[in-house]
Amino acid sequence: MSDTPTTPDPQPEPQQSASAPPPPAPERAETTVAAPTIAVAPKPRSALAMWAMIAGIVAMVTAIIPGLSFIAWMPALAAIALGVIALVKKTPRRGQALTGVVLGPIAWLVAIIVSIGFIAGLGTRVDEVVADEPAVVDEQPEPSEAAPEPEPEPEVVEPAPDVVYSGTGDTILQIELPAGPDSIGIATMTHSGRSNFAVWSLNANLEQSGLLVNEIGNYSGTVPFNLEFGEQITAFEISADGAWTVTLRDVLSVREVPQGAATTGTGDDVLVYRADATVADIAHTGSSNFAIWSYGDRSDLLVNEIGNYTGQVRWQAGPALIQVSADGAWSITLQ
Numbered sequence: 626m627s628d629t630p631t632t633p634d635p636q637p638e639p640q641q642s643a644s645a646p647p648p649p650a651p652e653r654a655e656t657t658v659a660a661p662t663i664a665v666a667p668k669p670r671s672a673l674a675m676w677a678m679i680a681g682i683v684a685m686v687t688a689i690i691p692g693l694s695f696i697a698w699m700p701a702l703a704a705i706a707l708g709v710i711a712l713v714k715k716t717p718r719r720g721q722a723l724t725g726v727v728l729g730p731i732a733w734l735v736a737i738i739v740s741i742g743f744i745a746g747l748g749t750r751v752d753e754v755v756a757d758e759p760a761v762v763d764e765q766p767e768p769s770e771a772a773p774e775p776e777p778e779p780e781v782v783e784p785a786p787d788v789v790y791s792g793t794g795d796t797i798l799q800i801e802l803p804a805g806p807d808s809i810g811i812a813t814m815t816h817s818g819r820s821n822f823a824v825w826s827l828n829a830n831l832e833q834s835g836l837l838v839n840e841i842g843n844y845s846g847t848v849p850f851n852l853e854f855g856e857q858i859t860a861f862e863i864s865a866d867g868a869w870t871v872t873l874r875d876v877l878s879v880r881e882v883p884q885g886a887a888t889t890g891t892g893d894d895v896l897v898y899r900a901d902a903t904v905a906d907i908a909h910t911g912s913s914n915f916a917i918w919s920y921g922d923r924s925d926l927l928v929n930e931i932g933n934y935t936g937q938v939r940w941q942a943g944p945a946l947i948q949v950s951a952d953g954a955w956s957i958t959l960q
Contacts, residue, residue: 673707673710673711673714673716673722674707674708674711674716674718674719674720674721674722674725675718675721676703676707676725677703677704677707677708677710677711677721677722677724677725677726678704678708678721678722678724678725678728679725680700680701680703680704680707680725680729681700681701681704681708681724681725681726681727681728681729681732682728683700683704684697684698684699684700684701684703684704684728684729684732684733684736685697685728685731685732685735687700687732687736688701688732688733688735688736688739689735689739690739691739691740691742691743691746692743694735694736694737694739694740694743695736695740697732697733697735697736698733698736700732701728701729701730701732701733701736702729702733703729704725704726704728704729704732705725705726705729705730707722707725708722708723708724708725708726708729709722709726711725712726782877783877784803784804784874784875784876784877784878785803785804785875785877786803787803787872787873787874787875787878788800788801788802788803788872788873789870789871789872789873790870790871790872790873791868791869791870791871792863792868792869793865793867793868793869794865794866794867795863795864795865796861796862796863796865797827797831797860797861797862797863798860798861798862798863798871799859799860800858800859800860800861800871800873801873802851802858802873803873803874803875804875804876804877806857806859807851807855807857808851808875808876809849809850809851809852809876809946810849810850810851810858810873811847811848811849811873811874811875811876811878811879811895812824812837812847812848812849812850812861812871812872812873812874813846813847813871813872813874814837814838814844814845814846814847814848814869814870814871814872815844815845815869815870816840816842816843816844816845816865816867816868816869817843817867817868817869818842818843818865818866818867818868819842819866819867820841820842820865820866820867821839821840821841821864821865821866822838822839822840822841822842822844822864822865822866822867822869823836823838823839823840823863823864823865824836824837824838824839824861824862824863824864824871825837825861825862826850826851826858826860826861827858827859827860827861827862828856828857828858828859829857829859831859831860833862834850834856834858835850837850837861838893845892846892846893846894847874847893847894847895848893848895848948849895849920849946849948852920852946876897876946879895879896879897879946880896880897881896881897881898881899882896882897882898882947882957882959883959884900884903884959884960885959885960886958886959887956887957887958888956888957888958889954889955889956889957890949890951890954890955891951891953891954891955892951892952892953893948893949893950893951894948894949894951895946895947895948895949896946896947896949896957897943897944897945897946897947898919898921898940898943898944898945898947898959899943899944899945900942900943900959901942901943902939902940902941902942903940903959903960904937904938904939904940904959904960905927905937905938905939905940905957905958905959905960906936906937906956906957906958906959906960907927907928907934907935907936907937907938907955907956907957907958908934908935908955908956909928909930909933909934909935909951909953909954909955910933910953910954910955911932911933911951911952911953911954911955912932912952912953913931913932913951913952913953914929914930914931914950914951914952915928915929915930915931915932915934915950915951915952915953915955916928916929916930916949916950916951917938917947917948917949917950917957918947918948918950919940919941919945919946919947920945920946920947920948921941921942921943921944921945921946922941922942922945923941925941927939927940940959
């Protein structure tokens, strides 16, 4: 019997050991709880990448809408900034960050193009509206006859200055036209001598182009040359036994033939006509050949006689250059 009460003694010991505080297990639990706090740190970096992508999308949407494109630079700039920051912080969502960085500049460029087009279209519509507005009607009575507007005065072009050459005897004379190599040439020539005086025009290859003068003894007259397109006379071949002069003039300095009045002269001369077709009364007193050429839309030989002449001829419309070849006095009167 004394042995029986002694057997329950060991049972309280397990109870005491069960109620005793546990070994350092709670400290491990506290360490396990702290671990999630460290894992939460990347979330702000992921949020930056997401916001960069959202800002880039918003920038693209506003960039393609006329009117809103003017403010698209703000979300575009935000997308670039957020994307760059997210990439620098090494966000795990690099794709979203790169999307923001790429969409930002593209949206900015698209916004500029759309804004320019919007402004241009707005200006066009304003012009159309202004053009469609009804004209303001002056309530004051209009005069029965409106005063004619003054015609603008024609621009006056001054002729180029003359170019003068002189010499004695036979010469190959290199020349320069006052108004340029392609312009019509007007040459006033004189010769003092007893023998033949002849002048040939030469082209760039020094080939004879036209016989301008062919007289015996003294000579004084004006002749045209370089009349054909692309001819470009560059020199004169002069045959003479005495002193001579050659004065090259601009065609603008040539005197004009008026209508209703007589134009007179002696010897060879060059004139300009600018009016309509008409009838001309022509007279010549001399012993040699008398000829009149008209160079306009077409070349026309108006008169070709020897000695004295009096008659009427058809006179073609201008503008035309008139060449008179004569050895005496002549007159031209246009009706």
